Amino acid sequence: MLPTRAARSKSRTPEPAAPIADRQAIVSGTRLGAELDALVAEHGTGDALRPAVIAAVRAALATGRDEVRARFEAGGLGEDCVRQNCYLADRIIQTLAQFTVTHMFPSANPTLGETFDIAATGGYGRGELAPFSDIDLLFLLPYKRTARVEQVVEYMLYILWDLGLKVGHAVRSVDECIRQSKADITIRTAILESRYLWGEGGLFADLRKRFDKDVVANTGVEFVAAKLAERDTRHRKLGDSRYVLEPNLKDGKGGLRDLQTLFWIAKYLYRADSVDDLVGARVLLPEEAQRFAKAQNFLWTARCHLHYLTGRMEDRLTFDVQAQIGARMGYTDHAGTKGVERFMKHYFLVAKDVGDLTRIFCAALEADAKRPPKFNILRLTALTRRRDIEGFVVDGERLNIHSDSQFRDRPIDMIRLFHVAQQNDVDIHPNALRAITRSLSAIGPRLREDAEANRLFLEILTGRKDPEVTLRRMNEAGVLARFIPDFGRVVAQMQYDMYHVFTVDEHTLFAIGILHKIEQGLLKDELPLTSEVIHKVVSRRALYVAVLLHDIAKGRGGDHSVLGARVAEKLCPRLGLTAEETETVAWLVRWHLAMSFTAFKRDLEDDKTVRDFVALVQSPERLKLLVTLTAADIRAVGPGRWNNWKATLLRELYHRSEELMSGGMTAEGRERRIRIAQRKLREDLPDFDDPAFEHAANLHYPAYWLSFDTDTLAHHARLIRMAEVEGRALTVDTRIDRARAVTEVTILTADHHGLVSRLAGAFAASGADIVDAKIFTLTNGTALDVFSVQDAASGGAFEQGDKLARLSVTIERVLSGQLKPLQELANRKTVLSSRTRVFHVPPRVLIDNNASTTHTVIEVNGRDRPGLLYGLTRALSDLTLQISSAKIATFGEKAIDVFYVKDVFGLKVTHEAKLAQVRERLLHALADPEGAGAAALHRPRTRDKAATVKKPKPMDAAD
Template sequence: MLSARSKTPTPPETPASAIPNKRAIISRRKLSGELEDLVAEHGTGDKLRPALIACLRKTLAEGRAEVRRRFDDGGSGEQCVRENCYLADRVVGTLADFTVRFIFPTANPTSGEVFDVAATGGYGRGELAPFSDIDLLFLLPYKRTPRVEQVVEYMLYILWDLGLKVGHAVRSVDDCIRQSKADVTIRTAILESRYLWGPGKLFAELRKRYDKEVVAGSGPEFVEAKLAERDNRHLKMGDSRYVLEPNLKDGKGGLRDLQTLFWIAKYLYRVEGVDELVGKKVLTPEEAQRFAKAQNFLWTARCHLHYLTGRLEDRLTFDVQTSIGAAMGYTDHAGTKGVERFMKHYFLVAKDVGDLTRIFCAALEAESKRPPKFNLLRLASVARRKDVDGFIVDGERLNARSDKQFKEQPIDMIRLFHTAQIHDIDIHPAALRSITRSLSAIGPKLRNDPEANRLFLDILTGPKDPEITLRRMNEAGVMARFIPDFGRVVAQMQYDMYHVYTVDEHTLFALGILHKIAAREHADELPLSTEVIHKVVSKRALYVAVLLHDIAKGRGGDHSVLGARVAEKLCPRLGLTAEETETVAWLVRWHLAMSHTAFKRDLEDDKTVRDFVALVQSPERLRLLLVLTVADIRAVGPQRWNNWKATLLRELYNRSEEMMSGGMTVEGRGRRIQSAQSALRAELTDFDDAAFEHHKGLGYPAYWLAFDAETLAHQARIVRDAEREQRPLTVQTRVDRGRAVTEVTIYATDHSGLFSRLAGALAACGADIVDARIFTMTNGMALDVFSVQDAAGGGAFESGDKLAKLSVMIEKVLSGQLKPLNDLSTRRTTQASRTRVFHVPPRVLIDNNASTTHTVIEVNGRDRPGLLYDLTRALSNLTLQISSAKVSTFGEKAIDVFYVKDVFGLKVTHEGKLAKIKERLLSALDDPSGDAPPPATVKRTRTKVTGGEGEGGR
C-alpha cells in the first residue's frame, strides 16, 4: 500500500471530523491499491498516465455522487462542503504519495527534496463548495530542486486533467513569511492554511514563525486592512445586503462577511473554531449559534446554486431563486410565494450576518486599539463630557451606563439613537450588543409612550438625515419592535425585475433622498422637487408618509389602501395631529397616483389633468405628492429615475398647478404655444419670415409644446430640407450622450400602420424604444421622434455601422422590402432572458371614461423584443387610429397604454368591436417564440408616445 508520509496528526477541525461513513465517499486504502495495480499492469511509462487519470476521475465522480446524494437527501450545506473537502484531501494526498513513490522515487531524499502540501483559502478552512477552486501551497525548505519541481508539476497537471480548478503557490517558509508581511491577502491565506501531506515539519515551522514574526504585534494593522477590504468589496457589490439578486459569497451579508469576522478573531485570539470565541468572551453562546445558523443557511443555498447551475456560481439570480427555494423546502402560503419566503429568510440571515460583523468587528477593532475613523474636532466638545443625555462617551462613541440600562429603561433604546443623531456621534458596539439582548423590553408600554414616540418622530423629521439613524435602528432590530407594521416589511422582497431592494431598504433610501432634496443636494438633478419642498407646510406629514408608503406590502391586497389604514392608526400614536394624520393617510393611499397619471395617460388630454386635479384638490397636496413620488421612484434602484420621467412629472405638476389657480384655459395654452414659437423663431436665424410662417403652419397646437426650442429648430431644418428635395422619407439620427440614447427623427408620408412599422423596424435591428412621440403635420406628413438604446449593450447607438443599419432597416421596412416579423423571430429565438422565470398575467383594459375624445386601452404582459410592434400591428389591423401611446416597463412587466379612435375619428363603443380588440391584443401578448424568451440584456424603459392632433392617427 502507499504509505502515508505524514507523522503529524491532523488537527481536530479537519474536514474528516464528524463525517459519517467516510469510506462511502472515498476509501484511500482502496484507491491506493487500485493505483498500485495500475503500476503493476502498465509500469511507469506513457501508458500509465491515461489509466491513472481514468481511475482518479472515476473515484472523484463516485465520491461527488455520494456527497450529492447525501445533500439531496436533506444534508446541510456545512456537511456538503466538508464532505467535498474530505474527498479532495484524500485525492490530493493519495496522488502525492503515488507521485513521490512511483513516478519520481528516491531512496534517501535530501533535505532540499522534502516538502509539505497545505490547503489554503476556503479549502484551508475545510470548506469546499461543489464547484469551488482548490488552493494548494507546496511548502519547500529553502529553494526549489529539480525533483520537487517535477513532482509539483506532475501533480498539478494530473489535477488539471481531472477538471479540477487548482490555484497553487510554491514557496519556501522564508518566502511565506516575507510575503505575508507585505501582502494581507497572502497573510490571510497562511492564516487559514491547513496541513494536507508530507512530513509536517515545514508546516509546523511555518505556523510557529508566522505566529511569532507576522502575527505578533500586528493585530490592529490586520484588522484595519480586513475591514477596509470588506468595505471596498461592499462598494463593488452595491453596498447593500438587500439587493434582490444577491451574491451569496461576496455580497454584503454573505459568507465572506462571516469569514472576515472569523479571520479577525482568529488572528487576534489564535482560535481554530467559532466556538472557541465563546470561551474568549468575544461571542456569547447565542451569538455563536446565530453565526453557525447563518453560515449553514448560506452554505446550503450556495451548494444548491452550484448543483443547479453546474458551475462555480455565487449570484442568486431570479432564474434560480424559485428552484432553490423549493429545494430548501419553501412552499407557497396564502398571499406569499415560496420564493418570496425563501428570499425573505435569506435577507433576515444577511441581516444577522450584518449584526454580527458590524457589532463584533467593531468590538474587536476597539479591543485592538484601532484608530477611530471619526472627525475628532467634531467630537471634541462631546468627548470632553463623560455624560451625554444619560449615556457615557467611551472612546468617542456613545455607550450605555450599564448592561442593564436598556432593560430597566427601554425608552433609552430610542433615546440612544436620538442622542447619537443630534451630536453626530457613533454608537459603541457594546451598546448595540446590549440593545440586541434587550429587544424583548420593547412592548406595548413603550410603543404607546408619548416621549418615546416624540423622540422617534424627531429622529424621522428633524434637521439631521434620518436615513443613517433609522438604518442603525433597523439593523439593531429596534425599528421592527417599535413599529411592528414596519417589522413585517423588513427583508420583504418582491419577486420581479423592477424592484432592486427589499421594502425596508427601499423605504430607508427614500427617506435619505427626501432629506437630500430638502438640503438642496439634488438641486441640479431634481430642481422642481428642490423648489417645491420648501413651499410644503406639512413637512412632518411628508416624512411620515414616505416612511409608511410601502408599509403594507406583502399582505395580499392593495398595499396603498391597506397602508392608509395603518397610517390612520399609527400617526396619532406618533403624535401627529388629526389634520396631519389625514394628510399622511391620503398620501399613502394615493402615492402611486401621480406616476400612474404621468406615465400612463396623455397629459395633452385636458380630462387627464382635470381628473388628477379632482383627486388632489389642493396645491399643498400636489406639492407633497410630487416630492413623495420623486423620492419613491429615485429609491427603487439605479437607472430607475431619468430625465424623461422628470419631464412627465414636471408637466403634470405644472398643468395641475395652473388648473388649480384657474389659469389653465384655452387662452393660457395659447400663450404657452406663442411663447414656444417665439423661442423657436430666435433659434431659426437661417429662416426668413416667409419660411418661418410656412413652417409654423405645419404643426398642430400639441406639437409646439412637446419639445424645447433647440429640438424644434433641429426638426424645422429637417422638414425644410425634405421639402426642398421632395423626399418622401427622411431618417436622421443624433446621439444624446447625456441620456445615453440615440434620437431617431423620421419625416415621412403618413399612412395607416406607420407607427407599427417603425416600431417593428427599430425592434428588428436591436433597438429598444426609450421614448417616442408621433405627430401628423397639417401637410399630411408624419414627424416621429424615437429615442432608442442598443438592446444588447443598453447604451446609445453610437457606431457608424449601427446607425447606418438602423436607417437602412427603417427605409426597407417602410418601402415593403423587408418584413420586420421575420427579423424579430430570429432575434427572439437566438437571445435568452431571465424574464422567462416570471409569470405576468396578460391583461387588456379598455376605458372610455379616461378621455373625452379617445378610447384608452391599457395592455399588461411580459416584456419581450418587438412587443410594441405586435400590439400596434394588431391595433392597425383592426383599423384603429393610434393618436398617442405610453409604453412603460417595470422589470419584466410591460404596461402599454394607447389612445385610439375608430376609422371615423370617434371613440370605439360597439361591444362587438371592443371584444375583438381585447381578443386580438391578448393574442399579441403571447410570446411567438414560446419559451424562448427575450434577451437578458434588453432593458425596456418607460416610453411615452404623444400623438398629434391631425387626422392621420396611427
C-alpha cells in the same frame, strides 16, 4: 484588549464538528491505495500506468462525489456537505501523494532536502469545500527545491488537473512562507488557515511554530485593520448593501466571507478554531454563537445547492436559480407570498444576522485594539477622556452606555441613543450596539406607546441632520423593526422581478435619504422641480412620515397602498402627528402611485386625464407633497430607474394640474395659449414673409401648437418649407438632445396606412428605443412625425454617426417596401438570457371606456422585447382602429403599454364583439414572436392618426 501571548492556546488542527457518518461509502484511502499498488504490479511504472491511475482515481472521485451529493440532496446540511467534500479531497490527495513518492519517484533514503509536507490552505484549509470550489495546496519545503521534489509536485498536479480539479498551489520553504506572510496579508491569511495533509509533519509543525512567533506575535492590530479594510473594499465593489436582489453568497455583504473574516480575526487573536471557542473566550454569548452557526449552515446549504444546480463554481444567487434553490430548501408558496420570496427573505435576514454578529465582533476588536498611529499623545489623552452627554458616555469619540444593564433598566434609552448620536454627529460604540442586540426584547408595547419615545423617533425621522444614516443604524440594530412592528414585516422583504433592486426596507431608507438630499439642495440638477417645490411644502413632517410608510404594507397579499393607508391611520397618532397630518399621510400612502400612474400611463393631452387627477389631488399642497414623494420613490428604486423622461412627464403633469387648479385650462385659456405660441413663432421666423407664415400656420391643427416649444416649431416650419421647395417625398432629420439623453428624429412624408407601425418597426430594427413620439397629419395630407429615441443597448442618446446614417437608410427602405421590419427583427432576434427567462409575465389586455371622454383606453401588459411596440401598433391598425395617443412603459422585464383609440368613425369602441376581437388580436401580438402571435403581425395596417407615443425607458410607477 488584545489577548496576550500566554493566553493563546497551542496551535492545533481543528476537529470536525461531528464525525462523518460511514466515511468508507464516500472514499476509502486504504482501498484506493491498494488499487493503485495493484496497477503498478500490473503495468509497471511505464507509460501505461498513468492513464490507469487517472481512471482509478477518477472513478473513486466520482463515486465519492455522487455519495456526498446524494446525502445532501436527501435533506443533508450544507455544513455536512462541505466537510464531506473536504474529506473526499483529503483522501484523494493523501493517497496520490503516497503513491507518487512510493512508486513513481522512490527514494530509499531521502535526504533532508528531499522531504516535504503538504498542507491545505484557504477554505480547504478550514475544512470547508463546496462541490465545485478550488483546492489550494501548499507544498512545504525545508529550504530550497530539489529535482525530486519538483518531479513529485509536477506529477501530482498534472494528475489532479487531468481529473478536472481546480487546484491552486504554492511551493515554498518555511523561510519563504514566513518572509512572504509578513509582507502580504493574503499569504498570511492563507498560512493562518493552513491544515496539515500529508508528510512527516515536522516542516508543518515548524511553520506553525515560527508563524505564531515571528508573524502573529504583536501584530494583532495590524491584521485586524487590514482584514476590516479588505472587507470594506469587497463590500464597496459589490454595492455595499446586503439587500441587493441577486446577492453574492460568498463575497457579498452578509455572506460567507464576512463569517470567514470573523474567523480569521478570532483565530489570529484567540487561536479560536470554532464558534464554541469564541464563547469560551467570552467574545460571543451562547445564543449569539447559535445564531452564527445557523447563519453559516444556511449559507453553506444555499451555496452547495447553487453549485450542484449550475454544475460549476458559482456564488451569485441570480434570479434564474433562486426559485429552484428555494424549492429544494423547502420554501413553498403560501399566504399570498411566493416560495422564492420567502426563501430570499430568509436569506436577507440571515445576511442581517451575519452583519449584526460580525459588526459587533469586529468593531469591538477595532475599538479595543486599534489606535491609529497618526494620533499624537495629546490626542490620545483627549480621546480616552470620558465625558457624559445626555446620559451616555463619549468613549473614544463614540457614544457608549454607562452599564450593560442600561437598556434593560431604561428601554427608552435605545431610542435616545440614536437621537443623541444624530444631534451630536457622533458614532455609536460597538459595546452599545451589542447591548442593544441583547436587550431588544425590552422594546414592547409600553415603549411603543410612550409619548417621549415617539417624540424622539419623530425628531430622528424629520431631523435636519441626515435621517437616513440614523434610521439605517436603527434598522441594522433591530430597533426600528421592534419599535415599529409594521416596518419589521418589510425588513428583508423582496419582490421577485427584475425591476426592483433592493428589499422594501432598503428602498424605503434610500427614499428618505433622497428626500433629505432634495431638501438640502443636493439634487438640484437631477430633480429641479422637487428641489424648488419642497421648500413650499407646509406639511413637512407628514411628507417624511409618508415616505417611511409608503411601502409598509407590501407582502400582505392585498393592495399595499390601501393597506398602508390603514397602517398610517393607526400609527401616525402614536407618533404624535395631528389629525390633519395623519389624514395627509394616509392620503399620500394611499395614492403614492397615482401621479406616476397618470404621468406614465395616461395621455396628458387629454383634458379629462388632468381633470381626473386634479379631482383626486384637490389642493396645491397635496400636489407639492405628491410630486416630491413620487420623485424620491422612483429615484430610490435603483440605479437608472430615474431619468429625464420621467422628470419631464411628472413636471408636465405637475404644471398642467397647477394650471387647472388656478383656472388656466379652460377652452378660452387653450385658445389664448395657441395664439401666444403662434405669435412667438412669427417673431422667431423673420425669414418668412406674411403669406409664407400664414401658409405654414394653416398646415397645422390646434393640438400641434401646444406640443412643442418655439424653437422646435420654427425648426419644423423650415423643414416643411425646404421639403416643399425641393419636392422631397421623404425628409429624415436628426437632432441630439444631450440634456435629455435622446435623439430627436423628425420625419416628413406622405400619410399612408400603417405609417406609425412601419416607423416603429424601422426604429426597432435599427436598435433604437422610442421614448417619445408626437405624430401629426397636416392639413395637406403630409405626416409630421417627431420621435425621441435612445440607443437600446446603452440607454443613452442614439448619437453615433454610423448608427444615425443606418437609421435614415432603414427608415427609407422600410417605407419604400424594400425592408420588412418583421423579417429584420426575426433575423436580429434577441435570445432571452436564463436570468430573465425565469420571469413569467402573463399577457393581459384591459379595456376602459371611462378614462377618457372621447377615446377607448386599452392597457396591454406583457414581456418586454425588441419590436413589441411595432407588433402592437400593427395589430391595432389591422383592426381599423385609429391610435390617437399611447404611453409605453417598462418595469424591468414587464411592458405596460396604454393606447388611446377610436374606431373608423372616430368614436369609442363599444361593441362587445369588436372589443373581444381587440383582446384576441393584442394577446396574439403579445405572444412569443416565434409562436402564433407572429402570424398576426403580417396583415396590412391602416394609418394611425395623431399619435402621441411616450416611452420613458425604463418606465415604472415607482413601485
